[in-house]
Amino acid sequence: xxxxxxxxxxxxxxxxxxxxxxxxxxxxxxxxxxxxxxxxxxxxxxxxxxxxxxxxxxxxxxxxxxxxxxxxxxxxxxxxxxxxxxxxxxxxxxxxxxxxxxxxxxxxxxxxxxxxxxxxxxxxxxxxxxxxxxxxxxxxxxxxxxxxxxxxxxxxxxxxxxxxxxxxxxxxxxxxxxxxxxxxxxxxxxxxxxxxxxxxxxxxxxxxxxxxxxxxxxxxxxxxxxxxxxxxxxxxxxxxxxxxxxxxxxxxxxxxxxxxxxxxxxxxxxxxxxxxxxxxxxxxxxxxxxxxxxxxxxxxxxxxxxxxxxxxxxxxxxxxxxxxxxxxxxxxxxxxxxxxxxxxxxxxxxxxxxxxxxxxxxxxxxxxxxxxxxxxxxxxxxxxxxxxxxxxxxxxx
Numbered sequence: 001x002x003x004x005x006x007x008x009x010x011x012x013x014x015x016x017x018x019x020x021x022x023x024x025x026x027x028x029x030x031x032x033x034x035x036x037x038x039x040x041x042x043x044x045x046x047x048x049x050x051x052x053x054x055x056x057x058x059x060x061x062x063x064x065x066x067x068x069x070x071x072x073x074x075x076x077x078x079x080x081x082x083x084x085x086x087x088x089x090x091x092x093x094x095x096x097x098x099x100x101x102x103x104x105x106x107x108x109x110x111x112x113x114x115x116x117x118x119x120x121x122x123x124x125x126x127x128x129x130x131x132x133x134x135x136x137x138x139x140x141x142x143x144x145x146x147x148x149x150x151x152x153x154x155x156x157x158x159x160x161x162x163x164x165x166x167x168x169x170x171x172x173x174x175x176x177x178x179x180x181x182x183x184x185x186x187x188x189x190x191x192x193x194x195x196x197x198x199x200x201x202x203x204x205x206x207x208x209x210x211x212x213x214x215x216x217x218x219x220x221x222x223x224x225x226x227x228x229x230x231x232x233x234x235x236x237x238x239x240x241x242x243x244x245x246x247x248x249x250x251x252x253x254x255x256x257x258x259x260x261x262x263x264x265x266x267x268x269x270x271x272x273x274x275x276x277x278x279x280x281x282x283x284x285x286x287x288x289x290x291x292x293x294x295x296x297x298x299x300x301x302x303x304x305x306x307x308x309x310x311x312x313x314x315x316x317x318x319x320x321x322x323x324x325x326x327x328x329x330x331x332x333x334x335x336x337x338x339x340x341x342x343x344x345x346x347x348x349x350x351x352x353x354x355x356x357x358x359x360x361x362x363x364x365x366x367x368x369x370x371x372x373x374x375x376x377x378x379x380x381x382x383x384x385x386x387x388x389x390x391x392x393x394x395x396x397x
Contacts, residue, residue: 003392003396003397005389006389006392007370007387007388007389007390007392008040008387008388008389009370009371009374009385009386009387010034010038010040010374010385010386010387010388011374011375011376011380011382011384011385012030012031012034012382012384012385012386013030013034013381013382013384014026014027014030014054014381014382014383014384017054017057017058017383018057018058019057019058019059019060020058020060021057021058022058023050023054023055023058023260023264024260024263024264024267025267027048027050027264027384028264028267028268028271030384031048031268031384031386032271032272034386040388042268042272042274042276043274043388044274044275044276045275045276045277045308045390045391046274046276046277046386046387046388047276047277047278047279047309047367047385047386047387047388047390048264048268048276048277048278048279048384048385048386048387049278049279049280049281049367049368049371049384049385049386049387050279050280050281050383050384050385051280051281051282051371051375051383051384052241052253052254052280052281052282052298052303053243053251053383054383055254055257055260055280056232056251056252056253056254057251059232059254059255060232061232061233061234061251061252061253061254061255062231062232062245062249062250062251062252063224063228063231063232063233063239063242063249063250063252064099064231064248064249065095065098065099065102065248065249066099066102066229066248067099067224067228067229067231068096068098068099068100068102068103068223068224068228068239068250069099069100069102069103070103070228070229071103071223071224071228072099072100072103072104072195072223073103073104075216075218075222075223076103076104076193076195076216076218077104077193077216078103078104078105079104079105079106079191079193080104080105080106080107080108080190080191080193081100081103081104081106081107081108081191081193081194081195082107082108082110082187082188082190082191082193082194082195083097083100083107083108083109083110083194083195083197084110084184084187084194084195084196084197084198084205084209085110085111085112085116085117085184085196085197085198085201085205086109086111086116086165086197086198087116087117087118087120087197087199087297088111088116088120088122088154088161089120089297090157090159090164090244091243091244092242092243092244092297093197094164094165094168094244095242095244095245095247095248095249095250096197096220096239096242096250097165097168097169098168098172098248100195101168101169101172101173101174101176102172102173102174104174105174105175106174106175106176106177107169107174107175107176107177108176108177108178108179108187108190108191109165109166109169109176109177109178109179110178110179110180110181110184110186110187111161111162111165111178111179111180111181112180112181112182113128113135113140113145113180113181113182114127114128114135115292117198117199117200117201117294118199118293118294118295118296118297119287119288119292119293119294120154120161120293121154121155121292122149122152122161122162122180123149123152127149131148131149133148135182136182138181139179139180139181139183139186140179140180140181141178141179141180142162142166142177142178142179142180145162145178145180151163162178165178166178177190183208184196184198184205184208184209185208185209185212187209188209188212188213188214192213192214192215192216193214193215193216193217194209194214194216194217194218195218195219195220195223196209196217196218196219196220197219197220198219199220199240199296199297199298199299200296200299202219202220202221202240205219206218206219219238219240220238220239220240221236221237221238221239221240221299222238223238223239224238224239224252225238232251232252233252233255234252234253234254234255235255235256236256236303237252237253237299239252240253240298240299241253241282241297241298241299253282253298253299253303254280254303254304256303256304257280257303257304258304260280260304261278261279261280261304261305261306262278262306264278265277265278265306275308277305277306277308277309278305278306279302279304279305279306279309279364279367279368279371280302280303280304280305281301281302281364281367281368281371281372281385282298282300282301282302282303282368282372283295283296283297283298283301283368283372284296284301284365284368284369284370284371284372284373285301285361285365285368285369286369286372286373295372301364301365301368301369302364302365302367302368305364309363309364309367310363310364311362311363312361312362312363313361313363313366325337367387367390370385370387370390371385371387
């Protein structure tokens with residue numbers, strides 16, 4: 001064990017990306033320039049990752065409120081539409097909601113409680129318990145919700161999202177009725193035309209609604225799956241993963257960037273002789289234990305990656321080996337025994353006690369979390385992340 005440094009994650013600065021920019025050239029050159037400036041050498045199995053935002057911007061994958069409205073009207077009829085389980089976000093959902101409201105006469109808004117799908121709380125679970133409300137069964141009207149819980153503001157944003165969404169819908173010319181429930185089928189007492197806005201539970205919600213008599217049932221992943229009046233689109237995810245671009249426009253999740261990651265990998269191999277893995281990443285799938293928010297508003301962490309990033313970790317737990325198999329060893333003898341166990345480990349450690357406690361997640365989800373934390377979501381200006389040593393272990397020289 002001569003190398004003393006393990007995984008390194010570097011945020012790389014890049015030009016501000018605009019529609020039509022050549023990301024293969026920009027990303028490749030950014031990596032090469034950073035390596036020269038910071039004095040590191042590219043190695044096989046390094047990872048270069050780029051945010052989904054710059055990919056979508058380069059694609060020009062945008063849509064307006066009017067584009068959304070037209071597609072919602074076409075698919076859901078333009079009358080009373082149930083909008084079920086949206087997340088509470090000005091960035092992620094408010095512009096989408098404007099388009100939805102402009103595409104119908106009335107919105108029946110169904111908000112999950114005490115929090116939305118990704119952990120934004122309307123109210124605390126303690127408040128729900130104190131009022132004797134059963135969130136698994138009880139459906140609350142807006143009047144009942146206000147009587148019980150008053151006007152709660154989000155602790156980080158200072159926004160009362162109930163009031164904010166209510167006013168937003170009215171400002172777009174639609175009527176609005178708000179209920180609070182955790183069963184999507186509650187909306188069917190008001191309308192059979194439903195747009196489910198949940199992200200990771202959307203297939204279940206749609207299935208339950210259709211089985212219970214929903215007639216026109218769609219999800220956000222069904223809206224803008226094809227261009228509307230020349231708009232951007234995403235055939236796999238529709239509006240899921242979109243972000244606010246302006247007050248009247250959203251940036252959609254990038255359309256299949258598989259060709260992009262493969263082209264960047266090929267270009268770096270041509271220029272450096274190194275086989276570098278490449279991926280696109282969005283939200284990193286981690287939870288803030290204080291704010292209780294899941295950082296996973298995108299439908300997937302990585303919409304595209306090179307084949308070398310497929311799979312899950314296959315690692316031994318060093319502290320398990322030290323405390324169990326080699327509990328009687330120390331110093332160089334312990335080091336050598338652990339190194340030998342790593343070198344002889346099975347190709348698939350599933351079920352092996354010595355791997356218990358290692359993170360059972362996909363590599364792209366783990367690496368995407370590392371990238372998301374490295375690049376941040378504000379003004380760091382590092383939309384490209386370069387990772388070295390991720391696939392090293394205790395025996396790597």
